[in-house]
Amino acid sequence: EQTHKSLKNIDSHGHVRGESIYVDDIAVQQGTLYGAVYDAPVAHGHLKHINVRKAKALPGVVAVFTAADVPGENQIGGIIPDEPLFADKEVHFWGQPIAFVVAQTEDIAREAAQLIEAEITPLPVITDPREAKEKGELIAPPRTFVLGDTATAWQACPHVYSGQASTNGQEHLYIETQGAYACPAENGNIKIHSSTQGPTAVQKTAARVLGLPMHAIEVDVTRLGGGFGGKEDQATPWAVMVALAVYHLKRPVKYILHRMDDMRMTGKRNPYTSDFKIGLDANLKIIAYEATFYQNAGAAADLSPAVLERTLFHCTNSYYVPNVTATAYSCRTNLPPNTAFRGFGGPQGMFVIEAAIAKAAQALGVPAADIQQKNLLQAGDSFPYGQKAENPEAVSSWSAATRKYALDHIAQQTNAFNAVNAHYKKGYALMPICFGISFTKTLMNQARALVHIYHDGSVGVSTGAVEMGQGVNTKMLQVAAQVFSIANERIKLETTNTTRVANTSPSAASATADLNGKALEIACRKLLERLKVVAAEELAIANVTDVTINNGWVHAKGQKTELDWNTLVLQAFLKRVSLSEVGHYATPRIHFDQSKEKGHPFAYHVYGTAITEVTVDCIRGTYEFDAVKIVHDFGASMNTIVDKGQIEGGLVQGIGWMTLEELEYNKQGKLLSNALSTYKVPDIYSVPKDIQVEFLAAEGSNLAIFKSKAVGEPPLMYGIGAYFAILNAVRAFNPQVTPAFDAPFTPEKVLTALYE
Ligand code: LUZ
Ligand code: MOS
DSSP: OOOOTTOOOTTHHHHHTTOOOOGGGSOOOTTOEEEEEEEOSSSSEEEEEEEOHHHHHSTTEEEEEOGGGOSSOOOOOSSSSOOOSSOBSEEOSTTOEEEEEEESSHHHHHHHHTTOEEEEEEOOOOOOHHHHHHTTOBSSOOEEEEESOHHHHGGGOSEEEEEEEEEOOOOOOOSSOSEEEEEEOGGGOEEEEEOOSOHHHHHHHHHHHHTOOGGGEEEEEOOOSOOTTTTTSTTHHHHHHHHHHHHHHOSOEEEEOOHHHHHHHSOOBOOEEEEEEEEEOTTSOEEEEEEEEEEEEESSOTTHHHHHHHHHHTTTTTBOOSEEEEEEEEEEOSSSOOBOOTTTTHHHHHHHHHHHHHHHHHHHTSOHHHHHHHTBOOTTOBOTTSOBOSSOOHHHHHHHHHHHTTHHHHHHHHHHHHHHOSSEEEEEEEEEEEEEESOSSGGGOEEEEEEEEOTTSOEEEEESOOOSSSOHHHHHHHHHHHHHTOOGGGEEEOOEETTTSOSOOOSOTTOHHHHHHHHHHHHHHHHHHHHHHHHHHHHTOSOGGGEEEETTEEEETTEEEEEEHHHHHHHHHHTTOOOEEEEEEEOSSOEEETTTTEEEOOSEEEEEEEEEEEEEETTTOOEEEEEEEEEEOOBSOSOHHHHHHHHHHHHHHHHHHHHTOOOOBOTTSOBSOOSTTTSOOOOTTTSOSOEEEEEOOOOOOTTSGGGBOOOSSGGGGGGHHHHHHHHHHHHHHOTTOOOOOEEOOOHHHHHHHHTO
16 A cells, blocks of 8 residues: 655645746736725715716726626625625625726726725724624524533532633734636636635625526636635635626726735634633532623624534533533624634634633632543533534543653743742643534535546546645545555646536535545545456456556556556546546534534544643743644544644644734724734744644544544644643732733733733
8 A cells, every 4th residue: 555644735846936826826818907996994884975986087997896786686695695795875894895996907996996985974883792792783693502401500519610701803814815816708607716715605606796697607726825714705705896897897807905905804713702600529520611602793694603603512622511501692793794714613612611721720729730631521421512522532632742741840840940030930731622523514514526537547636625725635636546546646636616516615614625535535436446347357357356456557366467557547448438537425424403402513523632831021021932742633644744734833823813913903993903014923933942743643533534634723722722821821920810811812911910
C-alpha cells in the first residue's frame, strides 16, 4: 500500500511562486466593466429617496443599479428570507448595500459611488443583544436544550455559582477579500467566478434574484484565499450584483472589494453575552448547568439560527453534565448580519462553561483543572441533545497531554517563577475540546464527485469541495490515488463548478473532506471494479477478485503482470467501457428532531486537550504566550502535514479572538475597528513561542474519510485556553480579582484587572 501521509499541499508551489489563480487573477475578457457598491451611511432608517443622477453623469459610468432593477426577487436570505440584496424602503445596518455602480474602470466606479446620495430618516439603533431581546427583536423563536432536571438538581448541589460571560465577534480577515467576476454566456446564460465557499448558494441566489432557472447560472471556483466561514453565505451578494449587471449590460463585470469596504459591509463572528449557573457536589462533580445565550445576530438571519443551534450543541464542551437547561436567543440588532466563523457558535458556547468552571474553581480554592478533569465525558454519556458519546477521547487526550507535557512540572515551574518575580507572572490553563462533525442540518450532509479517467491513463477529479487553503484538494487527490493505487502525478483536481457537480453543500462544518472524499471514494471504487473486469479479461483470469492494482501495475493473485495502469485504461477504452463515473454520499445514521431537540446529529466527535502557558507583564498589561502544547485526536490522519497546519492555524486564530481582536461599533452602529490599523490580528510575534502538536493514538471513525477525522474547526477552540491562562497569571498578581469573563482579554483589560 502506497502511503501519501506526508504529501505537501499540492498548491504550495503555486502559492509561494505567486502563480495560484484567485478571482482577481483571472485574465479579463475584452470589454470588462467594474463595479462598486454604495452602502448605507447610517445603521437604521427609512430610505426615502436615492439620487444617482450625479453618479450616472460621471464620464465612464455605464449604469447604476438599485432594488428597482432586480428582475426576480430582491432577496438573498437563506434560512429566513429577511435580507434584500439592495436596501429598499429601510436600511438596517451601516454598510448595507443600496446601489451598485458599473463603470469602465474600478476607480471611476468607486468615485461614482461616492456621488450617490440617499435620503434616510433615522430610526433608533440597537447594537446590544440583551436590549434587542428586551424589545422583542428576535430573529427566530428561542431554542432550549434540556437534559435531566436542573430545577430539582440545584437542591443536591452544595456549591452553586452564577455569573455572566461574553465574547466579542471576530473579523474573518481572509487574505483574499470578497469578490466575483461574471461573464455573459450564450442565450442569456451567465457564468460567475466567485470567491465563495458555497458555489450552489451563489447559483441559487443569482437565479432567484434574476428570475432565471438555476441551469442558466454556472458558478466556477478555483480556490479561495481563505474563507473561515466568511464566504459560506456572504460571498453571495457581490456575485449576484455582478450577475445582475451582466444580465442588464451583456458585458463581463468584475467587483473585488477593497479591504475597508469588506470590513465595513460584511458580517463577522456572532458576539454573544450569556448568563450561567453551575452547581457542583462535594467531589467537584458538576451536577447542574444552566445557560442563557444572547446571540448578536445583526440585522438579518443569515446563518445565525444555525450558529445558535451549534452553541447549544456545544454548551457543555467535553464534559458530562447530568442536568442541563440551555436557552438561546438570536437577537436582531442593527449591525451587519453576523455569520459563520470557524467553530460556528461552538466556541461561544464553550467559553461560557469554561468561565463557569473558572468561577467555581476560584470560589472553592481549587485549580480549574481539577473540576475539568473530574467531569470529562466517558463512553456512553449523553450529550444534552440525546446523542451518546461513542469512543470519546476526552479522558485519553487529557491524560496524554498532562503526562507527555508533564503538567506537574509546568505547575511547579510556574509557581517557582511567580514566587521570585514581582512584576512578571506566569499562568497556565488546560483546554479540553469536543466538537461534533456534520452539518447540524441533516439534509446538508451529502456530496457528489465526478471522475474521468482519460484514455492516456491520467485522471481528472471534480467534487463539490472548495479549496480555501485548508488542503482539501490535496486530500481529494490522495483519495483517488489510494483507491486506484497510482502515482499522485496521474491525478488532477479540477475547479469546483456547478455544471460538473450540482446541488453542493457549502465547504463548511469541517466536513468537506469527509463528505466529498467519501463521494469520490465511491466513484473511484466503481471505476476500479470496472477496470478489474477488463484486466481479468485481458489476462484470462477466471475470478475478478484475483485481480488487484498496486502502484500502477496490475497483479493477478499476488503475481505482478506485464499490464500497467495506462495500458489497462487504454484497453478499457478500446473495449468501449465507460471511464467516467459519479459518486454520491450521504452520511448514514444521523438525524435530529427539532421538535424534541433530541437526536443523533453528528457522525462523530473530535477531541483534544491543550495546555497554554503565558507570561504577563504586570506593569504594562501585555503578555506573551510561552507555549501551547496539544494532544489532538486526528483519528488516523491521512495527511499529517496538512492536518498539523490546520491545528496551528486554528489555534492562533482562536488566540487572536480571545486576546487581541477587538471589534468596536459605536452606539450609532458604525464600525470603528474598520482597518488593520485599528483591528489587531495575531502576527508572527504574537503567536506562541512554542507550539507542540502530538497525535493521539486513536482509532478514528468509519464515518471519517479513511478514518482521518475532520480537522478544520476544532483547533480554534484550543485558543480559549489563552483567556484562562492569562486570568491565572493575573490572579497570581492580584488574587482578589473578580474575573469579567469578557473576551478578548486585551492588554487594556488585563491592566485594569491587575489593579482592580
Ligand atoms: N454551516 C452550516 C456550518 O450551515 N451548518 C453547520 O452545522 C456548520 N457548522 C460549522 C460550520 N459551518
Ligand atoms: Mo469568464 S468571467 O472568464 O468565464
